[in-house]
Amino acid sequence: MVNKKNRMNRAAAVCAAAALVSVALPAVAARAATAPRIDLKVLVVDDGGSSVEAITAELRDTGVPFTRVQLGSSGRPVINAAYLSDTVDGRPRAKFQGVVLPNENPFGEGSAEMAALAAYETAYGIRQVDAYTWAHPGVGLEYTDNGGYSGTLDGTPATVTAAGKTGPFGYLGGQVTFEDNSPLVPESFGFMGKPRTGYTSYLDAPVGSGRASLVGEYTHDGRSELVVTFGYNQHQQQFRLLARGIVEWLTQGIHLGQERNYFAVHVDDVFAPDARWNKELNCTPGDYACAGGEGKESTIRMSAADAQYAAQWQTAKSFKLDLLFNAGAGEEWKAENGGTDAMTAQLVADRAKYRWMNHTYTHPFLGCVQDTTTVPWTCTKNAQGAVNWMSRAEISAQIRDNNNWAASKGIVTDRSELVTGEHSGLKTLPQQGQDNPNLAGALADNGVKWAGSDNSREPAQRAVGAALTVPRHPMNVYYNTGTNAEMADEYNWIYTSRADGGSGVCEDNPATSTCLPDPLDTATGYLDHIVPQEARTALRHVLANDPRPHYVHQSNLAEDRTLYPVLNQVLDTYRSLYAPSAPIVNQSMKDTGVELSRRAAWDKALAENKVTAYRIGTVVTVKAPAGVVAPVTAPAGTKKQLLLGTADFGTAYAGTRSAWTSPELLQSAVTLKLPS
Numbered sequence: 001m002v003n004k005k006n007r008m009n010r011a012a013a014v015c016a017a018a019a020l021v022s023v024a025l026p027a028v029a030a031r032a033a034t035a036p037r038i039d040l041k042v043l044v045v046d047d048g049g050s051s052v053e054a055i056t057a058e059l060r061d062t063g064v065p066f067t068r069v070q071l072g073s074s075g076r077p078v079i080n081a082a083y084l085s086d087t088v089d090g091r092p093r094a095k096f097q098g099v100v101l102p103n104e105n106p107f108g109e110g111s112a113e114m115a116a117l118a119a120y121e122t123a124y125g126i127r128q129v130d131a132y133t134w135a136h137p138g139v140g141l142e143y144t145d146n147g148g149y150s151g152t153l154d155g156t157p158a159t160v161t162a163a164g165k166t167g168p169f170g171y172l173g174g175q176v177t178f179e180d181n182s183p184l185v186p187e188s189f190g191f192m193g194k195p196r197t198g199y200t201s202y203l204d205a206p207v208g209s210g211r212a213s214l215v216g217e218y219t220h221d222g223r224s225e226l227v228v229t230f231g232y233n234q235h236q237q238q239f240r241l242l243a244r245g246i247v248e249w250l251t252q253g254i255h256l257g258q259e260r261n262y263f264a265v266h267v268d269d270v271f272a273p274d275a276r277w278n279k280e281l282n283c284t285p286g287d288y289a290c291a292g293g294e295g296k297e298s299t300i301r302m303s304a305a306d307a308q309y310a311a312q313w314q315t316a317k318s319f320k321l322d323l324l325f326n327a328g329a330g331e332e333w334k335a336e337n338g339g340t341d342a343m344t345a346q347l348v349a350d351r352a353k354y355r356w357m358n359h360t361y362t363h364p365f366l367g368c369v370q371d372t373t374t375v376p377w378t379c380t381k382n383a384q385g386a387v388n389w390m391s392r393a394e395i396s397a398q399i400r401d402n403n404n405w406a407a408s409k410g411i412v413t414d415r416s417e418l419v420t421g422e423h424s425g426l427k428t429l430p431q432q433g434q435d436n437p438n439l440a441g442a443l444a445d446n447g448v449k450w451a452g453s454d455n456s457r458e459p460a461q462r463a464v465g466a467a468l469t470v471p472r473h474p475m476n477v478y479y480n481t482g483t484n485a486e487m488a489d490e491y492n493w494i495y496t497s498r499a500d501g502g503s504g505v506c507e508d509n510p511a512t513s514t515c516l517p518d519p520l521d522t523a524t525g526y527l528d529h530i531v532p533q534e535a536r537t538a539l540r541h542v543l544a545n546d547p548r549p550h551y552v553h554q555s556n557l558a559e560d561r562t563l564y565p566v567l568n569q570v571l572d573t574y575r576s577l578y579a580p581s582a583p584i585v586n587q588s589m590k591d592t593g594v595e596l597s598r599r600a601a602w603d604k605a606l607a608e609n610k611v612t613a614y615r616i617g618t619v620v621t622v623k624a625p626a627g628v629v630a631p632v633t634a635p636a637g638t639k640k641q642l643l644l645g646t647a648d649f650g651t652a653y654a655g656t657r658s659a660w661t662s663p664e665l666l667q668s669a670v671t672l673k674l675p676s
Helices: 002-033 050-062 112-124 162-166 237-251 304-317 327-336 342-349 392-408 439-445 484-495 525-542 563-577 589-607
Strands: 037-039 042-046 066-070 085-088 091-094 098-101 127-130 149-152 157-160 175-177 189-192 199-207 210-220 223-228 265-270 322-325 355-358 450-454 467-474 550-553 612-616 619-623 630-634 639-641 646-648 651-653 656-661 670-673
Touching: 042 050, 050 066, 050 098, 050 237, 085 112, 091 112, 098 112, 098 237, 112 127, 112 223, 127 237, 162 199, 175 237, 175 563, 189 199, 189 210, 223 237, 237 525, 265 563, 304 342, 304 563, 327 392, 355 392, 392 439, 439 467, 450 589, 467 589, 484 525, 525 563, 589 630, 619 630, 630 670
Parallel strands: 037 091, 042 066, 042 098, 098 127, 127 223, 265 322, 265 550, 322 355, 450 467, 467 550
Antiparallel strands: 037 612, 085 091, 149 189, 157 175, 157 199, 199 210, 210 223, 612 619, 619 670, 630 656, 639 646, 639 670, 651 656
16 A cells, blocks of 8 residues: 555656646746637546546536547547647637546556646636545645545445535535445445645544535635545435536536426326325226226225325425316216216316316326227227227317316316326237327327426427427336325335345336335335335436426325325425525426426537636636527636626525526627626
8 A cells, every 4th residue: 555655746746846847837938928718528537437427417406518538449539639629719718618537547556648738728727627636645635544534334424514604515414424325235335534734624423523525625726626525426315416416527517408306296196196005905996907907996086185285295395286186076976976076176276276177077088999809908900900090189179178177167287288197099019019109199289398207208309290299207106096005015015036025026027126025014115115115216316307297197295195205305304405595496397398408409519519608717608509508517607608798607506606508699609707
């Protein structure tokens, strides 16, 4: 270990000396004469490790352009002065606004490439992230044997320091506890070291009677490095919490791309009853595939008290649910149950408290005409062998009649939004390999531009005629259960082995499903096991800049009200982790559809190298293809140049301002003026 430390220290000294001797003085002189142009792109030097991949994923998923150099590739470019900078229109240009390295020197001792990078960073004031390194003086930290620690970090209660709160991690509430999802599996490893001169700790944790750093800024030789001394992957919560701040620090708060924390919850089948799971049959009577279920059907439907509770819960949690309704199914239930419906009356009375969305009038299957005499079902065909499809007129009536019912009750809907029952009409593999050819026309007939789809089947947005899909995350809170015990029983059937009384599906599909070691206790299993697991999954989506909504069913708001423990845990955990400056964004499906379509256009423009963006002094210029809206993040106080005068740029979120933006009238580029 001593030899390794000495080699790394000598390498750091060589790099620093080379940087100062070779180019620092001439570059400083040039900058004094002419402010350089700094392109808004990040250089990523990739060693194939999970830490670099995590940062790369953050850049990609938030729309920050980057160039990746893979260290193991024989054909990779050589990183030298010419690769990093040049001159454009007589002005010095830095081709990258930040540099991500696997560690402080991934090229080896005495490397000319590291010397070139150090010189470049010094000359242009470019920052560097060391994605994962160990605690040693070469990165501004004491060795771990001097008041530090090395080893497993599972469950470590790290804290954002005062400098971190006033610096890059001010959007956090303060606590960054490392995940510890299984006592049987080590999940995180790293080093904690005490800061030396030049190092400012942003995240630390207790070690013995003191504290030691996990993330900090090391300023030396005219350069700044963000030093991270623990390993991680892109999905772990500790990284997700820090990811935004890493990018903001790297880019000095000025970059293409933007990030939000989104969470919307669609409640399907409102007004309709949902079929109930039968624990003796291990299936759902009423479902064609439930052998022996005939005559044993039972349903779950919200009561008036459940409707009252939903409104009260929303107020208490400052969170709005989306109610996806089937008015015709509700009218049928009402007719079959004495002609009164207190639950519907309550929801209609509270209509202004929710967002409402069309889920079709009676929730029929809108795809092919199904033959349910086989398991799985198949599409019926006519005498000529062509598939029988639900007609355009029938689909259109399902959409229209639901909208008209809502209007008659004073319920406001956005008619451009629709989620069909079971996402039907869209292709359903393996039985229905294409969309119902009548679907696109029916959507157009009713002005539908955004059609909900199942993210587990189709995670990408796509066109359905003139409409676009909006993928939705299914939550693992089953539609056919009204009680905690029913949830745990069905969960056991799916996730336990045949020897434990389960279906064995997990045994048959080990690549996609893991069997429970033992069946859950049906009295406690839902709250103790399923809720924490599902809340963790949903929160992971929230922290990943993923705007896709989640969906559940009205049955989950009835009886034991199984949904609320999951939502409470997601919301309460989030609000404990983040400062008020970074609230959850709870937006409509239409807004999510617009967001996804803008991202797709932006990613395409970046892939085709059709975006030009740079900063010269305090002026940022962004040029994108016509019709492509650019995501931009900038510090508070930034102004956008208008045809006459300026206006505040963007909206505030997590300590910066950001927006999708395009040139103003008679302008060919977006021009932003940064605060002095």
